[in-house]
Amino acid sequence: MKITEMHITPIALGDPPLLNAAGLHAPYCLRTVVELQTDAGIHGLAEVPGSAAVDRALAAVRDTVIGSDPLNWHGLRARLAERCAAETSVARGDKPWDGRTRVQVYSALDVACLDLAGRAFGVPVATLLGGIVRERVPYSAYLFYKYEGAGGELAFGTDPPATGWAAARQRAALDPGGIVAQARAMVQEFGFESIKLKGGVFEPAQEVAAMQALREAFGPGVPLRLDPNALWSVETSIRCGRELEGILEYLEDPCRTQEGMAAVRRALKTPLATNMCTTSFDDLPGSVRHGSEDIILTDHHFWGGLRASMELAAHCRTFGRGVSMHSNNHAGISLAAMTHLGAAMPNLSYALDTHYPWQRDEIVVGGRIKIEGGCVTLPKGPGLGVELDRAALAQAHDTYRRAGLTERNDEIEMQKKTPGWKFSATRW
Amino acid sequence: MKITEMHITPIALGDPPLLNAAGLHAPYCLRTVVELQTDAGIHGLAEVPGSAAVDRALAAVRDTVIGSDPLNWHGLRARLAERCAAETSVARGDKPWDGRTRVQVYSALDVACLDLAGRAFGVPVATLLGGIVRERVPYSAYLFYKYEGAGGELAFGTDPPATGWAAARQRAALDPGGIVAQARAMVQEFGFESIKLKGGVFEPAQEVAAMQALREAFGPGVPLRLDPNALWSVETSIRCGRELEGILEYLEDPCRTQEGMAAVRRALKTPLATNMCTTSFDDLPGSVRHGSEDIILTDHHFWGGLRASMELAAHCRTFGRGVSMHSNNHAGISLAAMTHLGAAMPNLSYALDTHYPWQRDEIVVGGRIKIEGGCVTLPKGPGLGVELDRAALAQAHDTYRRAGLTERNDEIEMQKKTPGWKFSATRW
Numbered sequence: 001m002k003i004t005e006m007h008i009t010p011i012a013l014g015d016p017p018l019l020n021a022a023g024l025h026a027p028y029c030l031r032t033v034v035e036l037q038t039d040a041g042i043h044g045l046a047e048v049p050g051s052a053a054v055d056r057a058l059a060a061v062r063d064t065v066i067g068s069d070p071l072n073w074h075g076l077r078a079r080l081a082e083r084c085a086a087e088t089s090v091a092r093g094d095k096p097w098d099g100r101t102r103v104q105v106y107s108a109l110d111v112a113c114l115d116l117a118g119r120a121f122g123v124p125v126a127t128l129l130g131g132i133v134r135e136r137v138p139y140s141a142y143l144f145y146k147y148e149g150a151g152g153e154l155a156f157g158t159d160p161p162a163t164g165w166a167a168a169r170q171r172a173a174l175d176p177g178g179i180v181a182q183a184r185a186m187v188q189e190f191g192f193e194s195i196k197l198k199g200g201v202f203e204p205a206q207e208v209a210a211m212q213a214l215r216e217a218f219g220p221g222v223p224l225r226l227d228p229n230a231l232w233s234v235e236t237s238i239r240c241g242r243e244l245e246g247i248l249e250y251l252e253d254p255c256r257t258q259e260g261m262a263a264v265r266r267a268l269k270t271p272l273a274t275n276m277c278t279t280s281f282d283d284l285p286g287s288v289r290h291g292s293e294d295i296i297l298t299d300h301h302f303w304g305g306l307r308a309s310m311e312l313a314a315h316c317r318t319f320g321r322g323v324s325m326h327s328n329n330h331a332g333i334s335l336a337a338m339t340h341l342g343a344a345m346p347n348l349s350y351a352l353d354t355h356y357p358w359q360r361d362e363i364v365v366g367g368r369i370k371i372e373g374g375c376v377t378l379p380k381g382p383g384l385g386v387e388l389d390r391a392a393l394a395q396a397h398d399t400y401r402r403a404g405l406t407e408r409n410d411e412i413e414m415q416k417k418t419p420g421w422k423f424s425a426t427r428w
Numbered sequence: 429m430k431i432t433e434m435h436i437t438p439i440a441l442g443d444p445p446l447l448n449a450a451g452l453h454a455p456y457c458l459r460t461v462v463e464l465q466t467d468a469g470i471h472g473l474a475e476v477p478g479s480a481a482v483d484r485a486l487a488a489v490r491d492t493v494i495g496s497d498p499l500n501w502h503g504l505r506a507r508l509a510e511r512c513a514a515e516t517s518v519a520r521g522d523k524p525w526d527g528r529t530r531v532q533v534y535s536a537l538d539v540a541c542l543d544l545a546g547r548a549f550g551v552p553v554a555t556l557l558g559g560i561v562r563e564r565v566p567y568s569a570y571l572f573y574k575y576e577g578a579g580g581e582l583a584f585g586t587d588p589p590a591t592g593w594a595a596a597r598q599r600a601a602l603d604p605g606g607i608v609a610q611a612r613a614m615v616q617e618f619g620f621e622s623i624k625l626k627g628g629v630f631e632p633a634q635e636v637a638a639m640q641a642l643r644e645a646f647g648p649g650v651p652l653r654l655d656p657n658a659l660w661s662v663e664t665s666i667r668c669g670r671e672l673e674g675i676l677e678y679l680e681d682p683c684r685t686q687e688g689m690a691a692v693r694r695a696l697k698t699p700l701a702t703n704m705c706t707t708s709f710d711d712l713p714g715s716v717r718h719g720s721e722d723i724i725l726t727d728h729h730f731w732g733g734l735r736a737s738m739e740l741a742a743h744c745r746t747f748g749r750g751v752s753m754h755s756n757n758h759a760g761i762s763l764a765a766m767t768h769l770g771a772a773m774p775n776l777s778y779a780l781d782t783h784y785p786w787q788r789d790e791i792v793v794g795g796r797i798k799i800e801g802g803c804v805t806l807p808k809g810p811g812l813g814v815e816l817d818r819a820a821l822a823q824a825h826d827t828y829r830r831a832g833l834t835e836r837n838d839e840i841e842m843q844k845k846t847p848g849w850k851f852s853a854t855r856w
Contacts, residue, residue, distance in 0.1 A: 071551060072559035074774050121549040123499060128556075130735065131500030281746045288716055307558065314739040315746065318709045346502050 001120065005037035006065045008058045010050050011396035012403045013361040014152010015329055016169060018144040021200030021229035022097060022423055023414030027151040028403045029329035033363065033393065034058060034108040036116055038070060044116030045384060046108040047333035048301050049098075052406040057084055057101040058108060070113040071120070073307065080105060097328070097408065098279065103304045110305025111337050111384070118383030125337070125384055129310050129344035136375035137342035138351040140225065141192035142327065143182050144358070145201045147417070148172040152361065152399075165189035169358065175206070176213035183214060186357055192374040194249065194351045195222055200229035204240045204428050215247045223249030223351075230256045230276050231427040237264040245270055249350070250295055253277065256426060258292035265291065273297055273350075275326035281312070288319055295322035295350065298341075301334070302326075306341050313345050324350035331396075332364035336384040339376045361399075363392045429548065433465035434493045436486045438478050439824035440831045441789040442580010443757055444597060446572040449628030449657035450525060450851055451842030455579040456831045457757035461791065461821065462486060462536040464544060466498060472544030473812060474536040475761035476729050477526075480834040485512055485529040486536060498541040499548070501735065508533060525756070525836065526707065531732045538733025539765050539812075546811030553765070553812055557738050557772035564803035565770035566779040568653065569620035570755065571610050572786070573629045575845070576600040580789065580827075593617035597786065603634070604641035611642060614785055620802040622677065622779045623650055628657035632668045632856050643675045651677035651779075658684045658704050659855040665692040673698055677778070678723055681705065684854060686720035693719065701725055701778075703754035709740070716747055723750035723778065726769075729762070730754075734769050741773050752778035759824075760792035764812040767804045789827075791820045 012028035019025075030050030037043050048054060061083050068076045084102045111125075118125045126132045150170045168185030172178060183195055195214060199207040211226050218224075230253045232240065237254035241264060244251065252273040254264055261277045271294035278287040278296055280303070287293065296316055298309040316323040323345065325338060335356055342352050351374065362368050364386040369376060379385025414421045440456035447453075458478030465471050476482060489511050496504045512530045539553075546553045554560045578598045596613030600606060611623055623642060627635040639654050646652075658681045660668065665682035669692060672679065681704040682692055689705045699722035706715040706724055708731070715721065724744055726737040744751040751773065753766060763784055770780050779802065790796050792814040797804060807813025842849045 069559075071555050074559035074561050074772065076559070078561070078774065121551075123549075127499050131497075131502035131504070133502050133506070281742075284746050285716070285748075288713070311739065311742040314709075315743065318712050318743065320713075344502065346506065 001038050001040045003036050003066055003068050003070055004039050006062045007035040008055055009033040009397050010055055010400045012400040013359050016151040016358055017147040017149050019146055019201040020198050021231045023410030026413045030405055031331055034112050036112045042116055042119045044112035045333050046111035047331055048104045048108045049328050054101050054104050057105050070116045073113055098302045103302050106304035107301045110307055114306055115383040122382045125340040126344040132343050133346050134343055135378050137339045138375050139354045140194040140196045140351040141186045142353055142355055143179055143197045146173050176210040179210045180213050180217045190371040196225040199226050200231040204236055208240050208243050211244055211247055225249050225252055227252035228254050233426055234260050234263050236428050238267040241268040241270055258286050258290040261292040262290040271295055284315055297324050297326040299326040300341055309341055313347055317347050322349035323347055325352040327353040327355050329355045332362050332369050332386055335369050336379050336386045339378055343378045363389055363396050365389045429466050429468045431464050431494055431496050431498050432467050434490045435463040436483055437461040437825055438483055438828045440828040441787050444579040444786055445575040445577050447574055447629040448626050449659045451838030454841045459759055462540050464540045470544055470547045472540035473761050474539035475759055476532045476536045477756050482529050482532050485533050498544045501541055526730045531730050534732035535729045538735055542734055543811040550810045553768040554772040560771050561774050562771055563806050565767045566803050567782045568622040568624045568779040569614045570781055571607055571625045574601050604638040607638045608641050608645045618799040624653040627654050628659035632664055636668050636671050639672055639675055653677050653680055655680035656682050661854055662688050662691050664856050666695040669696040669698055686714050686718040689720040690718040699723055712743055725752050725754040727754040728769055737769055741775055745775050750777035751775055753780040755781040755783050757783045760790050760797050760814055763797050764807050764814045767806055771806045791817055791824050793817045
């Protein structure tokens with residue numbers, strides 16, 4: 001079997017004005033859909049975070065991909081490694097979010113080839129990752145401080161939804177009370193059994209208060225997580241971490257660097273999780289040496305694919321780390337891929353993160369994938385178990401063209417609301 | 429698909445009187461063949477080192493295996509872990525060779541399920557391990573000090589072969605000259621491009637002299653390895669290692685424990701390899717902490733299967749270790765499995781070990797698998813690419829029954845030649 005076509009389609013999906021350490025989400029988030037076609041008539045799909053840089057990096061390897069055997073990942077990956085070296089690689093930490101493109105090229109092709117192999121063999125991708133450990137994969141409620149609005153007017157119309165989560169999603173949440181209200185609406189709609197707050201937005205005392213309010217509202221039976229996105233100093237991390245001792249399931253990336261995380265970890269009983277201080281296999285020796293975290297949050301888009309994420313899980317097992325999953329805004333292809341990974345990972349120790357409830361748009365057949373009881377059920381059918389809705393894809397691509405965005409830049413978006421606002425790597 | 433039958437067949441293969449740290453090889457080596465049958469009419473094969481203990485451990489999980497989905501390894505492995513806990517597990521180091529049975533149960537079922545999956549999907553096992561990196565997998569010439577004889581009279585007749593390796597295999601090799609002659613015959617027959625001597629037999633000076641003689645005979649273009657099987661003290665390891673500096677590709681397990689290996693490693697420029705001080709995922713944190721070796725020799729029989737060996741390779745990549753492969757006596761099913769692993773491992777950095785040239789018997793269709801130019805070519809066909817020769821299997825099983833051996837015990841065998849001989853963990 002040989003790959004005969006590789007299609008790269010940038011899309012934009014409506015996204016509410018969510019606040020985070022890097023600023024403010026634009027009205028549209030960008031994703032890129034990759035489709036492989038083969039001479040056997042079998043195709044494979046993948047989705048990665050979108051940007052002009054990622055699209056260029058993908059286009060640059062197209063002639064390497066075409067002609068390759070999609071069942072020989074090791075062979076293709078070695079050729080990709082030769083083609084997308086330093087020029088398409090940005091070190092993690094140069095931007096407030098993960099701006100590396102090479103790992104995203106690996107991820108797109110790993111996932112699309114696995115989807116293709118699953119279709120060829122008639123088995124789910126999770127089977128090709130070693131077997132299905134759980135059919136229902138748990139996700140957490142992912143709360144954001146936000147401004148009023150649901151974003152994305154270009155995409156799927158402006159009619160304001162009237163009730164439930166669709167209404168709650170539009171409302172502002174700028175204080176502990178707003179966060180608790182958001183959590184109640186999200187949990188009611190999706191049945192999540194754990195809750196994460198994206199922090200790093202307001203001064204630490206306000207975010208500590210929000211976590212305490214969530215604990216009060218939901219009780220000790222609902223695990224809580226806070227992610228200040230490394231905006232805190234080591235001292236602030238320790239002080240706030242102590243105030244939250246006993247309340248958090250884990251504290252995610254309170255501060256920067258493995259050394260910083262290790263210092264905080266020595267001072268706290270609360271486990272620390274990361275997707276910022278240990279983000280690649282090259283980082284693992286330092287993680288082990290410093291003892292910088294308890295839980296590594298994989299993200300197959302940034303660890304180089306689903307197979308690489310399974311390798312990370314094996315490393316976590318060996319070195320006594322827990323493992324769970326980081327998320328960015330995404331559509332149904334990524335949600336399916338994340339769910340196959342969660343279904344296949346024996347040592348998945350925490351519910352996965354997902355931004356999915358914040359989107360309304362969808363590009364897969366059947367529309368929005370259901371989250372029930374806090375879980376996504378592994379899609380039926382071979383491969384990833386999802387198909388492209390061509391009309392929806394065309395609409396999302398049209399939105400991309402009309403929105404005029406070519407990369408995520410939350411700082412510029414924030415400056416529209418707060419002139420002169422600047423990202424700061426350590427704010428408090 | 430469900431597993432409906434699990435057949436466990438102990439076999440004995442003729443084996444010459446090979447000397448090693450544990451004593452002397454008996455005239456027969458033991459292997460156990462595992463066959464899985466499914467309700468889809470597709471079967472899967474595996475082979476593991478044989479012993480009554482391994483056969484019992486396999487039989488004890490038969491009712492767990494039957495009814496399982498062979499495509500869900502994670503599910504089956506979790507159930508096996510519950511069934512074969514401490515009672516079937518002997519810590520590495522309790523015997524002069526690896527006496528753990530649980531990892532062999534994992535290995536047998538991992539390999540048989542992969543063979544089965546490959547047959548079901550119509551692809552080689554190496555494809556299911558991520559893809560074929562090389563079609564021709566390099567092996568090393570594995571030299572042994574030995575007594576006269578080729579062993580195994582019960583199995584396939586006593587007619588002495590007259591020429592070439594078949595004749596050389598019978599000859600004694602008890603000094604550097606004998607080792608060089610053995611090497612010449614083995615290299616001539618199989619085309620090996622690297623050479624390993626099983627040491628730990630004679631006092632270190634004799635074995636150092638043998639390596640120097642091999643270097644003289646073959647020149648610097650043929651990588652050489654020596655494996656004293658941890659019989660040397662740290663001081664002896666450093667002293668002899670210094671005498672061999674510049675001559676060895678690597679020195680394998682000169683002494684015991686990760687701390688001991690680390691001390692030797694700090695004193696030598698020659699890389700150290702191990703299959704004795706770091707033999708499980710539980711050992712890896714200590715290996716990293718101590719810096720105990722440069723190369724880890726996987727053996728899918730003892731690391732828990734081919735998938736586990738691929739995980740080990742990923743760990744080796746992360747922590748800057750080389751990776752290659754340890755061997756025991758084996759037949760063609762294991763050789764095929766080892767070759768698929770070698771074909772799929774991107775970071776295989778050294779030619780694999782194999783005892784295969786020392787056997788005459790074979791249980792797979794087509795008889796002895798060819799080693800040409802020092803390489804085994806990946807077998808054609810789906811799965812492992814080998815089929816059982818039922819008549820040969822029956823003969824090898826009959827030999828097992830008649831030979832009367834139930835476990836490997838090189839000490840007892842040695843005592844037949846040297847009354848009162850005792851294994852000593854650190855001899856020099």
